Amino acid sequence: MSTRIATRPERVRPRRLRRTRAIRDLAAETHVTPAHCVMPHFVSGGLRGETEVPSLPGIAQLGVEDLVRQVAEEIELGIRSVLLFGHAREPADKTSDGRAAWDADGPVPVALRRLKAEFGDDVVVIADVCLCAYTDHGHCGIFEDGAVKNDLSLGPLARTALAYADAGADVVAPSDMMDGRVAAIRDGLDAAGHEEVLLLSYAVKYASAYYGPFRDAADSAPASGDRQGYQMDPRNVREALREAALDEREGADMLMVKPALAYLDVIRAVRESTRLPLFAYNVSGEYAAVKAAAANGWLDEARIVRENLTAMRRAGADRIITYHAREAAQRGWL
Ligand code: PBG
Numbered sequence: 001m002s003t004r005i006a007t008r009p010e011r012v013r014p015r016r017l018r019r020t021r022a023i024r025d026l027a028a029e030t031h032v033t034p035a036h037c038v039m040p041h042f043v044s045g046g047l048r049g050e051t052e053v054p055s056l057p058g059i060a061q062l063g064v065e066d067l068v069r070q071v072a073e074e075i076e077l078g079i080r081s082v083l084l085f086g087h088a089r090e091p092a093d094k095t096s097d098g099r100a101a102w103d104a105d106g107p108v109p110v111a112l113r114r115l116k117a118e119f120g121d122d123v124v125v126i127a128d129v130c131l132c133a134y135t136d137h138g139h140c141g142i143f144e145d146g147a148v149k150n151d152l153s154l155g156p157l158a159r160t161a162l163a164y165a166d167a168g169a170d171v172v173a174p175s176d177m178m179d180g181r182v183a184a185i186r187d188g189l190d191a192a193g194h195e196e197v198l199l200l201s202y203a204v205k206y207a208s209a210y211y212g213p214f215r216d217a218a219d220s221a222p223a224s225g226d227r228q229g230y231q232m233d234p235r236n237v238r239e240a241l242r243e244a245a246l247d248e249r250e251g252a253d254m255l256m257v258k259p260a261l262a263y264l265d266v267i268r269a270v271r272e273s274t275r276l277p278l279f280a281y282n283v284s285g286e287y288a289a290v291k292a293a294a295a296n297g298w299l300d301e302a303r304i305v306r307e308n309l310t311a312m313r314r315a316g317a318d319r320i321i322t323y324h325a326r327e328a329a330q331r332g333w334l
């Protein structure tokens with residue numbers, strides 16, 4: 001009798017699926033492995049030398065040979081993709097148009113050529129494309145009369161992406177948030193014969209306080225004002241779908257939501273709106289907060305990292321860009 005079934009709750013026992021570790025693994029819906037992670041790296045101009053970034057414990061600006069050594073270890077650990085950020089070698093290299101960004105002898109092109117010579121197609125090298133680390137005003141585009149000029153910024157961004165493609169980048173990843181930059185970069189790459197270079201768009205990038213430590217590492221904080229005129233308002237999610245759809249139409253191959261933890265609902269919404277591979281960026285401030293709490297003994301770092309990365313995957317991210325990647329793989333946290 002159906003009423004009798006309904007009144008016997010002890011017949012239905014979700015806890016059976018939780019009894020042993022092996023059973024829990026059998027029933028697990030979400031997985032995070034090193035292959036799901038992309039490791040970010042900051043490259044400096046020199047050959048050797050690691051400069052620690054105080055607000056990003058465990059992360060350093062690397063000379064190109066130190067970078068090669070670390071990437072070799074990461075490939076060994078199963079992390080087969082890295083994201084490169086450069087910064088101006090000297091404050092004097094910064095200009096109003098950020099031209100050091102597309103200098104073929106700048107830190108990023110040098111690192112790209114070296115990594116490709118060393119590892120070939122065993123690693124996917126992604127180059128962040130932006131101007132903020134190379135402009136004297138610190139904004140992500142061309143800044144004139146107190147404003148960031150959208151259309152004037154597209155040429156320099158496309159040139160930067162082209163310089164990185166010429167140097168061997170597998171993927172270029174524009175993070176500037178100018179309108180139309182995906183189309184401008186795609187056209188520039190195609191015109192130069194780089195039809196096969198992939199474009200990962202920071203399509204959904206919020207104006208977030210979680211980028212603070214990154215700006216220390218890349219020396220890329222705006223000298224005046226903030227980025228709210230071009231990065232997205234954290235109060236919006238419909239706008240995220242609009243940005244994602246636009247970038248897909250302009251030819252992006254892969255999309256990103258950034259930051260991750262405070263935006264899990266956005267990851268889910270974007271996941272359901274596109275068929276493109278979706279990346280979540282577990283940004284510098286999210287990493288620094290975990291590191292600080294762990295250093296104080298207030299949180300169990302291994303378990304927190306696993307829980308956070310699992311949440312991003314469960315929300316719908318196919319891949320996660322995270323500063324935890326290397327250490328988490330090394331120490332068996334995943
Ligand atoms: C540059 C850029 C930023 C990040 C990635 N690319 C900083 C910013 O937009 O201010 C943030 C990454 C992080 O915080 O880890 N446009």
Ligand code: ZN
Nearest residue numbers: 130131132140
């Ligand atoms: Zn920028």
